[in-house]
Amino acid sequence: MNDEIEKLRVDLGERAYDILIGPRLIERAGAEIARLLRRRQAIIISDENVAGHYLTALQDSLSAAAISHHAVVLPSGEQTKDLEHFGRLAQEILGFGIDRGTMLVALGGGVVGDVTGFAAATLLRGIDFVQIPTTLLAQVDSSVGGKTGINTPHGKNLIGAFYQPRLVLADIGTLGSLPRRELLAGYAEIVKYGLIRDAEFFAWLEVEGSAVCELANDALRRAVMISCAMKAEIVAGDEREEGDRALLNLGHTFGHALEAETGFSARLLHGEAVALGMVLAFDFAARLGLVSLDDASRVRGHLADKGLPTRLAQLGLNRTPADRLMAHMSKDKKVRDGRITLILPRRIGETFVMRDAPVDQLRGFLAEAA
Numbered sequence: 001m002n003d004e005i006e007k008l009r010v011d012l013g014e015r016a017y018d019i020l021i022g023p024r025l026i027e028r029a030g031a032e033i034a035r036l037l038r039r040r041q042a043i044i045i046s047d048e049n050v051a052g053h054y055l056t057a058l059q060d061s062l063s064a065a066a067i068s069h070h071a072v073v074l075p076s077g078e079q080t081k082d083l084e085h086f087g088r089l090a091q092e093i094l095g096f097g098i099d100r101g102t103m104l105v106a107l108g109g110g111v112v113g114d115v116t117g118f119a120a121a122t123l124l125r126g127i128d129f130v131q132i133p134t135t136l137l138a139q140v141d142s143s144v145g146g147k148t149g150i151n152t153p154h155g156k157n158l159i160g161a162f163y164q165p166r167l168v169l170a171d172i173g174t175l176g177s178l179p180r181r182e183l184l185a186g187y188a189e190i191v192k193y194g195l196i197r198d199a200e201f202f203a204w205l206e207v208e209g210s211a212v213c214e215l216a217n218d219a220l221r222r223a224v225m226i227s228c229a230m231k232a233e234i235v236a237g238d239e240r241e242e243g244d245r246a247l248l249n250l251g252h253t254f255g256h257a258l259e260a261e262t263g264f265s266a267r268l269l270h271g272e273a274v275a276l277g278m279v280l281a282f283d284f285a286a287r288l289g290l291v292s293l294d295d296a297s298r299v300r301g302h303l304a305d306k307g308l309p310t311r312l313a314q315l316g317l318n319r320t321p322a323d324r325l326m327a328h329m330s331k332d333k334k335v336r337d338g339r340i341t342l343i344l345p346r347r348i349g350e351t352f353v354m355r356d357a358p359v360d361q362l363r364g365f366l367a368e369a370a
């Protein structure tokens with residue numbers, strides 16, 4: 001096994017930080033975190049599934065680096081991102097007697113990362129935190145870029161802050177215990193980076209994507225590395241999503257409508273919705289004559305080959321009235337002034353923001369989408 005570690009710098013001036021990518025990083029976490037500490041105290045936040053696999057290893061690593069630590073283990077799943085759980089978590093962390101020098105450590109997927117980041121952003125008006133993402137989605141997407149937040153009955157991530165971690169340790173060895181469906185959902189986000197602005201990376205995935213999904217170390221590290229590098233570069237250029245960062249939402253407005261239609265349930269994972277959403281974005285762009293049918297079918301073919309959903313009928317969503325999907329799309333928080341904004345491709349590797357998408361054509365397209 002190749003144990004090499006890749007290092008990537010997210011260039012955000014005084015808020016710059018490193019992302020380390022490779023196997024066995026949890027074992028090194030204590031030493032890496034110790035360098036950043038003002039006070040040798042860390043609070044680990046994890047969830048039940050992840051803690052069962054990796055909490056002891058992380059605790060041992062912190063102890064070996066003479067860092068005192070406590071752990072809070074949250075229930076697994078999206079419901080943990082609500083205000084009630086957050087209130088309890090905040091009280092529990094404060095109960096440990098923290099001060100501005102305390103470090104929070106997120107050990108888990110995007111849920112744990114988002115909640116921990118929001119706790120770090122708000123407790124004592126801001127303390128440091130480290131991300132140890134353990135899902136593929138969190139390693140290539142949610143742990144990079146500094147979006148933190150929790151959900152409300154009005155919608156997902158509506159309470160939150162932009163707040164950057166001090167360090168990200170993407171231990172690709174943790175992906176071995178991830179359920180296959182969760183792994184593939186994360187893979188969809190990797191494909192997204194190729195489609196947004198790196199045709200060569202997409203072509204590489206067409207060849208090596210199976211090795212990535214089989215968790216071959218070299219292919220996996222490279223895929224995570226290129227994805228993080230692209231997200232880091234986009235975020236560094238547009239931290240607060242006023243421009244190019246919106247391209248990262250390729251497939252998300254369509255995907256959001258499908259997630260809303262399936263009640264944000266396990267019937268359709270976020271990454272699966274993004275996969276299907278990207279297929280719809282390419283198909284719609286092909287209908288508008290913006291992208292070739294060849295590119296659209298390459299995208300569908302690759303995602304389908306990996307086992308991701310690429311047809312509405314697979315989820316029984318092909319009979320959903322177009323107006324219902326449009327209503328969900330116009331409630332997406334990326335919508336400005338009630339108009340529908342879509343990220344659409346010109347070709348594989350080149351995308352743009354279409355503000356004010358042509359709604360009649362969109363309705364016609366959705367009515368026929370199968």
Ligand SMILES: NC(=O)c1ccc[n+]([C@@H]2O[C@H](COP(=O)([O-])OP(=O)(O)OC[C@H]3O[C@@H](n4cnc5c(N)ncnc54)[C@H](O)[C@@H]3O)[C@@H](O)[C@H]2O)c1
Nearest residue numbers: 049076077109110111112134135137138142147174177178
């Ligand atoms: N901040 C951002 O920029 C950003 C971007 C995308 C998504 N998100 C958020 O991320 C969340 C989704 O993240 P996710 O897909 O990682 O979901 P998740 O955190 O719920 O993890 C998915 C499931 O896998 C389990 N798990 C995690 N790591 C494991 C491992 N190594 N082995 C075994 N089981 C493991 C978890 O317990 C959970 O049951 C959503 O809340 C979404 O809003 C945030």
